[in-house]
Every structure is written in C-alpha cells, then in structure tokens.
Amino acid sequence: xxxxxxxxxxxxxxxxxxxxxxxxxxxxxxxxxxxxxxxxxxxxxxxxxxxxxxxxxxxxxxxxxxxxxxxxxxxxxxxxxxxxxxxxxxxxxxxxxxxxxxxxxxxxxxxxxxxxxxxxxxxx
Amino acid sequence: xxxxxxxxxxxxxxxxxxxxxxxxxxxxxxxxxxxxxxxxxxxxxxxxxxxxxxxxxxxxxxxxxxxxxxxxxxxxxxxxxxxxxxxxxxxxxxxxxxxxxxxxxxxxxxxxxxxxxxxxxxxx
Numbered sequence: 496x497x498x499x500x501x502x503x504x505x506x507x508x509x510x511x512x513x514x515x516x517x518x519x520x521x522x523x524x525x526x527x528x529x530x531x532x533x534x535x536x537x538x539x540x541x542x543x544x545x546x547x548x549x550x551x552x553x554x555x556x557x558x559x560x561x562x563x564x565x566x567x568x569x570x571x572x573x574x575x576x577x578x579x580x581x582x583x584x585x586x587x588x589x590x591x592x593x594x595x596x597x598x599x600x601x602x603x604x605x606x607x608x609x610x611x612x613x614x615x616x617x618x619x
Numbered sequence: 620x621x622x623x624x625x626x627x628x629x630x631x632x633x634x635x636x637x638x639x640x641x642x643x644x645x646x647x648x649x650x651x652x653x654x655x656x657x658x659x660x661x662x663x664x665x666x667x668x669x670x671x672x673x674x675x676x677x678x679x680x681x682x683x684x685x686x687x688x689x690x691x692x693x694x695x696x697x698x699x700x701x702x703x704x705x706x707x708x709x710x711x712x713x714x715x716x717x718x719x720x721x722x723x724x725x726x727x728x729x730x731x732x733x734x735x736x737x738x739x740x741x742x743x
Contacts, residue, residue, distance in 0.1 A: 501724065511635060537724070570723065572659065587741065590696050597693075598694055
C-alpha cells in the first residue's frame with residue numbers, strides 16, 4: 496500500500512540527484528534539480544536538471560542526444576536526495592565515458608572512452 | 620598507467636559523496652565529506668563523512684556498528700563528487716533499511732525493513 500507522498504526538501508531551491516543506469520546499476524552522474532526539473536522529469540519521462548553554473552533548467556541530452564529515459568525515481572529517508580533510475584542513451588559523461596565516475600581517486604582510468612567530446616556535441 | 624591525481628573541489632569545504640554497495644551495486648546513501656573525512660576514509664579504509672546538521676566529522680557506524688569498509692573511491696569528471704564503493708555491514712539507513720533509497724517518489728516502500736531504529740542504536 497502506498498505511503499503518503501514524500502515531501503521533498505529543496506535547499507536553496509535545489510535537491511541533489513544521483514543517476515543510476517537501471518539495467519547495469521552503474522552510477523552514471525550526479526546533478527541538481529529544482530522543483531520544475533523534477534516536475535518535468537515526471538511529466539515527460541526524461542531526466543531534467545538545474546545547472547548551477549549556467550543558472551538554467553536543462554534536459555539531459557538536449558544538445559548531445561544522450562537522453563535519459565526515466566524508469567523510476569526513488570527518494571531517500573530524509574527526502575532531501577533523489578535517485579533517478581534511467582535507461583541511458585549513448586554516454587552520460589560529457590567527456591565521452593558511459594559514467595562520469597570513470598576514474599578512481601588515484602587517477603586511474605577504469606572505463607573505455609566511447610566517444611570523443613567533439614563528436615558528442617557536433618552530431619546534431 | 621595512472622593519470623595525475625584528481626584535484627578535488629570542495630564547495631564551502633564539502634564534497635558530495637554517493638555510497639554504493641560494491642557487491643550488489645545498490646546505491647546506499649548520500650552524504651558530504653570534508654578534506655579530513657576523505658583523508659581518514661583513505662587512511663583507515665572505513666567511510667567517514669561530515670555532518671552538516673551536527674557540524675562534525677563522523678565515522679559511519681561509530682554508534683550503530685554498521686560500518687562501511689571501502690573497496691574503492693571513484694571521482695567524477697569534474698572532480699566535485701565522490702563515489703565510495705563499500706562493503707556494508709548491517710544496513711546503511713538509520714531507519715533500518717539496507718539503503719536510504721527504500722521508497723519511490725510516490726511513497727511506495729520497495730525494500731524490507733531489516734531492523735527497527737531502536738534496535739540499531741541500542742545494540743552497543
């Protein structure tokens with residue numbers, strides 16, 4: 496039986512979002528969303544975020560075509576962090592890796608580079 | 620061949636940390652760390668964080684015994700977020716679930732409750 500809808504906490508208007516590939520369970524990226532981005536993510540079925548550096552809402556893949564189809568949205572115990580489970584088209588990372596977490600803290604690269612960054616942003 | 624060590628970006632002294640169970644790839648929790656917490660995580664091999672509400676460094680499991688043994692620490696492309704891959708003892712969530720992300724945005728509970736919260740904090 497569904498519990499009451501969790502009331503999400505936005506700090507300075509933003510909530511952190513962890514993004515995980517639903518099929519492989521790879522953690523893909525980390526971003527922030529505002530209320531509008533969460534609402535658009537739910538209504539369109541594609542991941543939206545809020546860019547703090549560009550001060551605007553963005554749809555993941557709007558330029559690169561690397562869309563994230565939403566499979567499920569989870570909420571943590573304190574309702575101050577979201578987990579988007581997605582079906583990732585292409586690669587999540589703007590550097591051309593499937594995941595933004597492509598290296599360890601010692602600097603070793605752990606994943607293959609799928610695309611060159613120039614390729615990602617010139618294909619549309 | 621290892622690349623140069625990533626220079627981590629701490630915003631207001633903190634870096635966000637995603638915590639994932641290394642064996643099952645379940646995303647367990649989300650927290651923040653300061654430089655000292657990251658350093659202690661590396662030197663002790665157990666996850667440390669910085670609590671913004673309590674304004675202090677903490678070792679995960681220091682009260683509950685639910686320690687997180689570090690398997691690997693990954694860094695994202697912008698070096699402003701960490702991913703701890705851990706071996707979780709007991710449950711990560713203070714509410715008694717294996718993961719803090721135990722429900723979806725509609726409020727449905729998706730995981731079994733492993734322990735009662737009272738049980739977690741009275742066992743030591």
